[in-house]
Amino acid sequence: MSTAPQWKNPVVRWVDERLPIFTYMDHEYNQFPMPRNLNYFWNFGALASIVLVVMIVTGIMLAMQYTPHVDHAFNSVERIMRDVNYGWLIRYIHMNGASMFFIVVFIHMFRGLYYGSYKAPRELLWMLGVVILLLMMATAFMGYVLPWGQMSYWGATVITNLFSAIPLVGEWIVTLLWGGFAVDNATLNRFFALHYLLPFVLVGVVGAHVVSLHITKSNNPDGIEMKGPQDSVPFHPYFTAKDSVGMGFFLIFFAFFVFFAPNYLGHPDNYIEANALVTPAHIVPEWYFLPFYAILRSITFDVLFIPAKLMGVILMFGSILILFILPWLDTARVRSAKYRPIYKYVFWVFLIDCIVLGWVGAQPAEGTALIIGQIGTFYYFIHFLVVMPVLGKIETPLPLPASIAEPVTGGGGGASAGAAAAKMEKS
Amino acid sequence: MRKAMMSAAAAVLMALSGSALAAGGVEVPEREWSFEGVFGTYDRASMQRGLQIYKESCSGCHSLNLIYFRNLTDLGYTEAQAKAFAAEYEVQDGPNDEGEMYTRAAIPSDRFVKPFPNDNAARAGNNGALPPDLSLMVEARPGGANYLYALLTGYADAPAGTDMMEGMNYNNYFPGHQIAMAPPLSEDGIEYEDGTKATVAQQAEDIVTFLAWASEPNMEARKKMGIKVMIFLIVLTGILIAVKKRVWADVH
Numbered sequence: 001m002s003t004a005p006q007w008k009n010p011v012v013r014w015v016d017e018r019l020p021i022f023t024y025m026d027h028e029y030n031q032f033p034m035p036r037n038l039n040y041f042w043n044f045g046a047l048a049s050i051v052l053v054v055m056i057v058t059g060i061m062l063a064m065q066y067t068p069h070v071d072h073a074f075n076s077v078e079r080i081m082r083d084v085n086y087g088w089l090i091r092y093i094h095m096n097g098a099s100m101f102f103i104v105v106f107i108h109m110f111r112g113l114y115y116g117s118y119k120a121p122r123e124l125l126w127m128l129g130v131v132i133l134l135l136m137m138a139t140a141f142m143g144y145v146l147p148w149g150q151m152s153y154w155g156a157t158v159i160t161n162l163f164s165a166i167p168l169v170g171e172w173i174v175t176l177l178w179g180g181f182a183v184d185n186a187t188l189n190r191f192f193a194l195h196y197l198l199p200f201v202l203v204g205v206v207g208a209h210v211v212s213l214h215i216t217k218s219n220n221p222d223g224i225e226m227k228g229p230q231d232s233v234p235f236h237p238y239f240t241a242k243d244s245v246g247m248g249f250f251l252i253f254f255a256f257f258v259f260f261a262p263n264y265l266g267h268p269d270n271y272i273e274a275n276a277l278v279t280p281a282h283i284v285p286e287w288y289f290l291p292f293y294a295i296l297r298s299i300t301f302d303v304l305f306i307p308a309k310l311m312g313v314i315l316m317f318g319s320i321l322i323l324f325i326l327p328w329l330d331t332a333r334v335r336s337a338k339y340r341p342i343y344k345y346v347f348w349v350f351l352i353d354c355i356v357l358g359w360v361g362a363q364p365a366e367g368t369a370l371i372i373g374q375i376g377t378f379y380y381f382i383h384f385l386v387v388m389p390v391l392g393k394i395e396t397p398l399p400l401p402a403s404i405a406e407p408v409t410g411g412g413g414g415a416s417a418g419a420a421a422a423k424m425e426k427s
Numbered sequence: 428m429r430k431a432m433m434s435a436a437a438a439v440l441m442a443l444s445g446s447a448l449a450a451g452g453v454e455v456p457e458r459e460w461s462f463e464g465v466f467g468t469y470d471r472a473s474m475q476r477g478l479q480i481y482k483e484s485c486s487g488c489h490s491l492n493l494i495y496f497r498n499l500t501d502l503g504y505t506e507a508q509a510k511a512f513a514a515e516y517e518v519q520d521g522p523n524d525e526g527e528m529y530t531r532a533a534i535p536s537d538r539f540v541k542p543f544p545n546d547n548a549a550r551a552g553n554n555g556a557l558p559p560d561l562s563l564m565v566e567a568r569p570g571g572a573n574y575l576y577a578l579l580t581g582y583a584d585a586p587a588g589t590d591m592m593e594g595m596n597y598n599n600y601f602p603g604h605q606i607a608m609a610p611p612l613s614e615d616g617i618e619y620e621d622g623t624k625a626t627v628a629q630q631a632e633d634i635v636t637f638l639a640w641a642s643e644p645n646m647e648a649r650k651k652m653g654i655k656v657m658i659f660l661i662v663l664t665g666i667l668i669a670v671k672k673r674v675w676a677d678v679h
C-alpha cells in the first residue's frame with residue numbers, strides 16, 4: 001500500500017536514514033489510509049488534540065503569573081485578569097478550554113458508542129481513551145482548585161473527603177491528598193504541582209492512543225473494515241482538509257464563549273475568595289462532573305454491609321471504570337448502530353439518561369431530583385451490565401454492505417450482496 | 428442521525444450549564460444595561476455618577492480592593508483628574524530612612540483606600556455583619572447586575588408576621604430576605620455633580636454600572652477583540668470549506 005518515499009533534500013535524507021521521522025510522518029499523516037465514508041463525528045479526536053495543546057500553552061503562560069499560596073492565589077488570578085497584558089484572554093481561554101475539552105471528548109466518546117468503535121480490534125484504543133478521560137478529570141478538578149475561590153475550596157473539600165469512605169486506608173489517603181488535616185496551603189501546592197504534571201502524562205497517553213489507532217485504522221459509520229484501496233483515501237489532503245473545516249467551526253464555538261460568555265459555564269461563587277468559615281448554599285462541581293456527582297449522591301442507603309457513602313463512591317468511579325470492560329460486555333457481532341435496529345434506540349435512551357443525570361447533579365439531593373437520580377443511576381448500570389450483553393444476543397442486525405466503497409459510490413450489489421457480507425462478518 | 432446528534436450535543440450543553448446557574452436565590456427581574464450584548468460598552472457618564480455614589484455612600488463600609496486610582500481613566504477621566512481624586516485620600520507608606528511608617532497623599536498607583544483596617548474592625552462597626560469587598564460583586568452573584576439592582580431597590584416593609592432579627596432590614600431579593608445593610612440609597616440622597624435627578628432607580632443603575640466595570644474592567648477590550656476574531660474565524664472557515672470541497676470533489 002504505502003511506499004517508502006525518496007527524500008530529495010540531502011539533510012532530510014541524512015536524518016531519515018538514521019532516525020526515520022520523515023518517513024514516519026509521511027506514512028502516518030500523509031499516505032495513511034482513512035475510510036472514505038467518515039462523517040464529521042470523526043473530527044473530534046483531532047479537535048481534542050488541538051484543545052490539549054491550547055490548554056498546555058495557555059496553562060504555562062498562566063503559571064508564569066500565578067502564585068500557589070492560599071494568601072495570594074485568588075488575587076494573583078485577579079492580577080492576571082486586570083493587570084497582565086492580555087491576561088484576561090489567556091485565562092478565559094484556559095478556563096473555557098477545560099469545558100471545550102470535555103464537550104469535544106464526550107462527543108468523541110458517544111461517537112464511539114454509536115458506531116461500536118470500542119469493539120475488536122479496537123479494545124485497547126478505547127481503553128486508552130478511558131485512561132485519558134480519567135486523567136482529564138483529575139487535571140480539571142485540580143485546576144479548578146487553583147484560583148482558590150469558594151467553589152475551589154469547597155469542591156476540593158467535598159471531593160477529597162470522599163476518599164475517607166474507603167475502608168482501612170481511606171483516612172490515610174485523605175491526609176496524603178491534603179498534606180495535613182484540612183484543605184489548606186499544602187493542598188493547594190500539591191494540586192498545582194500535579195495540575196502542571198498531569199497534562200504531560202496526558203500527552204503521553206494520547207500518543208499511545210494515536211499509535212494504537214494507526215495500527216487498527218479508523219472505524220467508520222458502516223462499522224466494516226476497509227477491504228482495499230477503493231475503500232480509503234489518503235490522510236493528506238483529504239483529512240487535513242476535512243479536519244480543518246471541523247477546526248474552523250469549533251474555534252468559532254470556542255471563541256464565542258471566550259469573548260462573549262466567558263463566565264457562562266462557570267459558577268459565580270468562585271469569584272468569592274475561599275473562606276473556610278462560610279459554606280456556599282449549594283456546592284456544585286463544574287458541569288462536566290455533574291452526571292458523576294449525581295451518581296455519587298444518589299446512594300442514600302446502605303447496601304448490605306457497604307455504607308451509603310462508600311457505595312456512592314464505588315458507583316461513581318464504577319460508572320467510568322465499567323467503560324474499560326464495555327468491549328466484552330457488548331456481545332453484538334456488528335459494530336455500527338446503523339445496522340442494529342434496536343441498539344439504535346437504546347443508544348439514545350442511554351444518552352438521555354446521561355443528560356438527565358447531569359441535570360440531577362445540579363439539583364440539591366432531595367425530593368424528586370433524588371429519585372430521578374436513583375432511577376438514572378440504576379439504568380446507567382443496567383445499560384452496561386444487562387442491556388448490552390443481552391441485546392447483542394437477541395437482536396438481528398440488518399444486512400451489512402459488501403464494502404465501504406459500495407454505499408458511497410452507490411454502485412450495484414444491493415441487498416443480496418449485503419446479506420452475504422453480514423454472514424461473513426459474523427463468522 | 429448526524430443532525431440528531433448535533434442537537435443532542437447542544438441540548439446537553441444547555442441543560443447542564445443552565446441548571447447549574449439557576450441553583451439558589453430568588454427570581455430577579457431582567458433589566459437592560461449599557462454593557463450587555465456583543466457591542467455593549469460601559470456608559471461613561473453613568474459610571475462617573477456611580478463612582479460618586481461609591482465615594483459618598485458605599486465607601487464608608489465597603490472596600491474596593493482590586494481597583495487602583497489609575498484605573499479611573501477607564502471612566503473617562505484624565506490622568507490629572509485621577510491624580511486629583513487620589514490626592515484626597517491618605518495612605519500609610521514606609522518605612523522611611525529612619526525606619527518610621529508615615530502617611531502621605533495617595534497617588535494613582537495606590538489602591539482604593541479601605542474603610543476598615545481589617546475584617547474584625549469592619550464587623551465591629553456594623554453590628555457584627557461584614558460588608559463584603561465590592562470589586563467582584565457583579566461577577567460573584569448569580570444574576571449579576573440584575574441581582575445587584577434588584578437588591579439595592581428591593582427594600583420593603585417586612586410582611587406582617589415576619590420575625591425580623593435585631594438590626595436586620597427586609598429585602599425582597601436578598602437570600603433569606605433579612606439583610607444587615609440598611610437601605611444605602613434614598614430619594615435625592617446624593618447631589619449629582621452633573622445635575623442628573625437622583626432617584627433611587629437612577630442611583631442604583633449608576634452604582635451597578637460602576638461596579639460592573641470594577642468587576643471586569645477589560646470587558647470592552649474583550650468584546651472588541653471578539654468581534655475581530657469572529658470575523659476572522661468565519662472568513663477562515665469559509666475558505667476551509669471551499670478548499671475541502673475542491674479536495675473531495677473527485678471522491679463523491
Ligand code: HEM
Binds near residue numbers: 056057061140145
Ligand atoms: C489537560 C489540560 C488541562 C486542563 C483540563 C486544565 C484545567 C484547568 C481548570 C478547569 C482550571 C480552573 C480555571 C479557572 O476557574 O480559572 C485551571 C487553572 C489553571 N491551570 Fe490548567 N488545565 C490544563 C492544563 C494546564 C497546564 C499544562 C498548565 C501549566 C502548567 C496549567 C496551569 C493552570 C494554572 C496556573 C491555573 C490557575 C489559573 C486560573 O485559575 O486561571 N493548566 N486549569
